[in-house]
Amino acid sequence: MHQIRPAAERGHTQLSWLHSYHSFSFGSYLDPRFQGFSHLRVINEDRVAPGAGFATHGHRDMEIISYVRRGTLAHQDSLGTREEIAAGEFQLMRAGTGIRHSEFNASAHEPVHFMQIWIEPAQRGLPPSYQQRGFGAYEGLQAIATPDGAAGTLQIAQDVTLYRWQGGALDYRLDAGRWLYLQLLEGDLSGPALRLSAGDGLQWRQPVTLALQGRGEALLFDLPAA
Structure with missing residues (x-):
């Protein structure tokens, strides 16, 4: 039904200038159990x-999302x-x-x-593009990226919706x-038989109505079944 990806089991790259934790196989870190999830x-x-x-x-044929949590990230790319x-x-x-870039x-x-998040697009060979947006503090689930870019969200070229959750209850219905x-x-x-701490990931592959309680911040991806 579901699987927890413990924070302590993520891959780790440590350089003099970079500390990076990988939820999925990336670069020199390879875990056959975690090669991605849907797209x-x-x-x-x-x-x-x-x-x-x-x-x-x-890069080619990838939707790349960056979410800055602290500090400021400077970006340059070949689009100018x-x-x-x-x-x-x-x-x-x-x-x-x-x-x-x-x-x-x-x-x-x-x-x-x-x-840093990578999502495979539904179509290859799309024209490169760039979007950037700030989203104010919001209690509960807040849509960040959607396939149609509705209501000021970022528009992603895949049947994926990305939400940010901040504090309070997290109630979500996952359809078939x-x-x-x-x-x-x-x-x-936390919820019935489920507890997550900072850095943990949760995979769910069946219809469910989640009812979780806690404080903090999370990213939630609603994805097509693989």
């Missing part, structure tokens, strides 16, 4: 030292985009036919902490033919 391919929790970052590199992503803001970069900590003094992945960013969540 969700990457959830990395990254902390980048002041003034450091990821040098220019390329030059932006700073502040804490609380989300970025969605569509790699499509090909894009090159760099991501750096904009501060020379404070680390930046952000989530859908899978759910929940990544708890901070705090705790």
